[in-house]
Amino acid sequence: MLLDTLLGLLPELNKAFFETIYMVAISLFVAIIVGLPLGVLLFVTDRGLFLEHAILKSVLGFLVNMVRSIPFIILLVGLLPLTKLLTGTTIGPTAASVSLSVAAIPFFARIVETSLREIEKDVIEAAVAVGATPWMIIKDVLLPEARPGIVQGITITTISLVGYSAMAGIVGGGGVGDLAIRFGYYRYDNTVMITTIVILICLVQVIQFAGDRIARLVDKR
Amino acid sequence: MIDIQNVTKVYTTKKKQTVAVDNVSLTIRDGEIFGIIGYSGAGKSTLLRCLNALERPTSGRILIDGIDVTALDAKELRQVRQKIGMIFQHFSLVSSKTVFENIAFALKAAKKPKPDIEKRVNELLDMVGLSDKRDAYPAQLSGGQKQRVGIARALANNPTVLLCDEATSALDPSTTKSILELLKKINRELGITIVFITHEMEVVKHICDRVAVMQNGKVIELGTVYELFTHPKEELTRSFVHSVMHVDLPAHLRETHTGTIVKIQFEGKSATETIVSDMLQQFEVKGNILHAKIEYIQDKPLGIFVMELIGKEDEIQRAMDYIAKRTNRLEVVSHAA
Numbered sequence: 001m002l003l004d005t006l007l008g009l010l011p012e013l014n015k016a017f018f019e020t021i022y023m024v025a026i027s028l029f030v031a032i033i034v035g036l037p038l039g040v041l042l043f044v045t046d047r048g049l050f051l052e053h054a055i056l057k058s059v060l061g062f063l064v065n066m067v068r069s070i071p072f073i074i075l076l077v078g079l080l081p082l083t084k085l086l087t088g089t090t091i092g093p094t095a096a097s098v099s100l101s102v103a104a105i106p107f108f109a110r111i112v113e114t115s116l117r118e119i120e121k122d123v124i125e126a127a128v129a130v131g132a133t134p135w136m137i138i139k140d141v142l143l144p145e146a147r148p149g150i151v152q153g154i155t156i157t158t159i160s161l162v163g164y165s166a167m168a169g170i171v172g173g174g175g176v177g178d179l180a181i182r183f184g185y186y187r188y189d190n191t192v193m194i195t196t197i198v199i200l201i202c203l204v205q206v207i208q209f210a211g212d213r214i215a216r217l218v219d220k221r
Numbered sequence: 222m223i224d225i226q227n228v229t230k231v232y233t234t235k236k237k238q239t240v241a242v243d244n245v246s247l248t249i250r251d252g253e254i255f256g257i258i259g260y261s262g263a264g265k266s267t268l269l270r271c272l273n274a275l276e277r278p279t280s281g282r283i284l285i286d287g288i289d290v291t292a293l294d295a296k297e298l299r300q301v302r303q304k305i306g307m308i309f310q311h312f313s314l315v316s317s318k319t320v321f322e323n324i325a326f327a328l329k330a331a332k333k334p335k336p337d338i339e340k341r342v343n344e345l346l347d348m349v350g351l352s353d354k355r356d357a358y359p360a361q362l363s364g365g366q367k368q369r370v371g372i373a374r375a376l377a378n379n380p381t382v383l384l385c386d387e388a389t390s391a392l393d394p395s396t397t398k399s400i401l402e403l404l405k406k407i408n409r410e411l412g413i414t415i416v417f418i419t420h421e422m423e424v425v426k427h428i429c430d431r432v433a434v435m436q437n438g439k440v441i442e443l444g445t446v447y448e449l450f451t452h453p454k455e456e457l458t459r460s461f462v463h464s465v466m467h468v469d470l471p472a473h474l475r476e477t478h479t480g481t482i483v484k485i486q487f488e489g490k491s492a493t494e495t496i497v498s499d500m501l502q503q504f505e506v507k508g509n510i511l512h513a514k515i516e517y518i519q520d521k522p523l524g525i526f527v528m529e530l531i532g533k534e535d536e537i538q539r540a541m542d543y544i545a546k547r548t549n550r551l552e553v554v555s556h557a558a
């Protein structure tokens with residue numbers, strides 16, 4: 001009986017699982033591509049650093065804080081016009097990825113900035129003193145030194161994205177979380193709810209485990 | 222030549238202004254090892270960091286080999302910095318890079334081609350005695366080894382000047398000694414001018430030719446190390462000298478003595494002459510050496526003797542006059558009981 005329900009659910013679960021992976025992957029990709037440079041910029045324009053720039057720093061800081069302070073649900077709905085513009089539609093996992101990305105960018109950027117802040121100032125200074133260009137310092141000192149922190153940041157961002165992607169159901173985003181809400185929460189179907197939650201728990205565990213392993217592997221300190 | 226002209230650095234924070242360096246003018250000659258000594262907060266690091274423009278002076282100029290480093294744009298500054306090496310108290314190596322990569326970074330900054338980098342790094346590793354640690358990560362090295370990597374990195378682009386900010390302060394005495402020897406060798410063999418910041422007079426004694434004493438952002442005394450050791454003028458300088466040259470008598474000796482206790486300082490040639498034995502032969506006094514110390518500073522001897530003179534009062538006086546005449550440095554610690 002239980003098994004039958006589960007087996008019947010399998011195609012739906014399968015689809016939802018890959019939708020989740022799809023949304024998370026796209027948003028994570030965008031978050032890294034945009035958030036990493038943004039995080040670096042937030043750091044190097046800071047006071048006393050080699051690209052110190054008070055105005056740029058405060059503008060970027062303000063934007064990041066602004067996006068981060070908007071509740072995700074509101075962002076999801078508020079960004080519908082942008083979603084439509086970018087993807088041509090407002091429903092489905094691709095559409096949901098737009099707001100997920102927008103939310104993940106500042107989140108990840110702040111994590112990158114924080115990891116960079118852990119680097120001893122003298123180490124950066126030594127690179128400046130040797131006559132290196134800003135680009136060289138970023139590429140050969142900042143990013144390698146912050147690598148363990150950045151890898152952990154990617155793990156945290158990924159897990160947060162898995163969580164946020166559940167809300168994407170509101171705009172018909174799909175995914176495992178959406179399934180849990182639709183079947184489990186609204187229809188009181190405990191079997192589906194528990195199954196999806198188990199899947200999400202496993203997914204998060206696997207991501208955390210992999211993230212920790214990689215972080216340890218790249219840590220030379 | 223490094224010509225520091227009226228350099229002042231003021232830090233302005235929300236609440237107050239700190240004058241870290243206060244109108245300092247100094248000339249550091251080519252090929253010398255120049256020390257800057259002072260207690261914490263004296264402004265030593267700030268002054269040093271002005272030399273490679275890590276810090277811009279609030280006013281004043283700094284000429285290094287005729288180039289005003291306070292007036293360069295970013296690109297020119299990068300080029301000039303390649304000719305000014307710097308080493309740090311905590312070594313400041315990139316922990317995620319191997320020894321080789323850490324040193325190669327400096328050469329990459331100077332846009333050297335790859336084969337040249339490979340060759341030069343091996344040369345440098347050989348010079349600092351770390352050829353076998355080429356592929357080690359900083360975490361796998363001892364403090365002394367890390368500083369050697371720091372030195373190799375600083376020397377990669379054949380600089381004319383090496384700036385050292387408390388380069389041995391995090392090391393134990395024997396490692397300190399070996400790093401100082403290495404710096405001396407570099408100075409001697411490559412003719413690199415070294416500016417060395419420290420708060421330890423022992424280190425100054427060991428490697429510096431000349432030294433500036435800093436207090437509250439000002440240079441309060443300047444001279445050769447030997448001059449400062451033999452004739453310190455300022456109170457602070459005296460206390461630094463004392464930290465190396467102290468000859469303190471145990472209290473019970475001071476209390477139980479019967480004769481006159483005198484402290485005699487011998488400098489240069491007089492330290493090796495037989496002043497004391499001459500004196501003992503010429504006058505009717507007995508001498509009893511209570512404490513003695515001879516230090517070699519810049520290969521010149523500096524001795525301090527504390528002795529008790531026993532005999533008739535006028536004879537002791539004449540003996541003391543004799544020594545004072547020949548050494549210029551006699552101090553009565555306590556008179557006959």
Ligand SMILES: Nc1ncnc2c1ncn2[C@@H]1O[C@H](COP(=O)(O)OP(=O)(O)OP(=O)(O)O)[C@@H](O)[C@H]1O
Nearest residue numbers: 232239241259260261262263264265266267268420
């Ligand atoms: N970035 C800064 N902002 C504000 N004040 C500073 C800054 N750097 C240094 N100072 C102040 O300038 C003064 C001199 O500092 P500096 O680091 O040059 O001293 P120092 O002689 O090197 O001391 P130490 O032996 O502790 O390294 C101190 O009072 C310090 O608080």
Ligand SMILES: [Mg+2]
Nearest residue numbers: 265266267386
């Ligand atoms: Mg200092």
